[in-house]
Amino acid sequence: MADLLNEIIFIFQRLTWLSLLDLALVTLVFFVILMVLRDTQANVLMRGVVLVVIFLTVLTSLVNLPAFSWLIKTTLPALLLAIPVIFAPEIRRGLERLGRAGYSNLFNRRDEAAVQAMQQTIKAVVTACARLSARQHGALIILQRADGLQEYVRTGVHLSARVTPELLLQIFYPNTPLHDGAVIIADNRIVAAACVMPLSSSGILNRSPERQMGLRHRAALGSSEASDAISVVVSEQTGAISIAHNGRMIRRLDSERLENILLAFYQPSEEQGVSLFVRISHWLDFLRRPED
C-alpha cells in the first residue's frame, strides 16, 4: 500500500503542462468512445471491462502475484482488441449517430411544415392503432428516426405512400398479402410493409408477467434494440397497444398516451423531458400491471 502511495506522489511531483495535455488527450479519447457507445449493448460490456481492469490492476499492484500478473498482461490486450470486433455494428451505429447529430445541429433547423407533417403522421398512426386495437387486428409499425432501416425495408414490399389511417388499416387487415410483418415509416411516408424485423434476444418479455408475448412483440423490442426507431405494436390477442424504444416496452397505452409519447419523442429540444416522460410512463405502467 505504501508503495502505491509513493508511486502516486512520485507521479504528481512530475506533472507538467505537457503531461496534463497528454492526460487530457487520453481522457478525450475515452470520452468520445463512451459517447459513441452510449445507449448500446457495448456500453455495458465496456463498463464491465473497465471495472475488471481497475480491479486487476489494484490487485496485482497490492499483492505480488507474478504468474497471475503475466496472465493478465498477455490476455488483456487481446480482450481489448476483441471488443471492436464483437461490437462492430453498435460502434458503426454510434459513429453514424455522432456524425448525424453534428450535421443536424448545424444544418437542420426544423421548419413549421416539417413539424406539421410529423404531427399528421403521428395522428394517422394513433388513429389507426386505436381502430386496430378495437378490432383486435395485430400490427407492428416502426417509426424510423436517425438510424437508417434500409436493411429491413429491403425484406418487405416497397410502398412509398402517404401515412393515412385507412392505408394502415388496409395493410394490417387479417389474411391480406401485406398484413404479416412490420410497416416502416420514414420521413412521413410508409416506405415498406411486410418487413421482417430483428427479434429481441434480451429476454425482457420472458421475464415479464405476460409470458404470452410472442414474435410480434419480440420484433418490436428487437427493432428498438437494433436502432433508435420507435416501434408501435397492437396485439392481435388482446388489442393492447404498446411502444418499444431503446430496448424497453411501455404497455397498455390508450390513444392519448400513445400520441403524447410519440409527440414527445419528436421534440428535439426536449430530449431530457422525453426520457423523463417515458421513464415516468414506464414506471406508472409497472405500478398498474398487478391490477390487470
Ligand SMILES: Nc1ncnc2c1ncn2[C@@H]1O[C@H](COP(=O)(O)OP(=O)(O)OP(=O)(O)O)[C@@H](O)[C@H]1O
Ligand atoms: N421478425 C418479425 N418481424 C416483423 N413481424 C413479425 C416478425 N415475427 C413475427 N411477426 C409478426 O407477428 C405475427 C405473430 O405474432 P405472435 O402471435 O407470435 O406475436 P405476439 O407478440 O403474441 O402478438 P399478438 O398479441 O398480436 O398475438 C406474425 O404473423 C407476423 O405478422
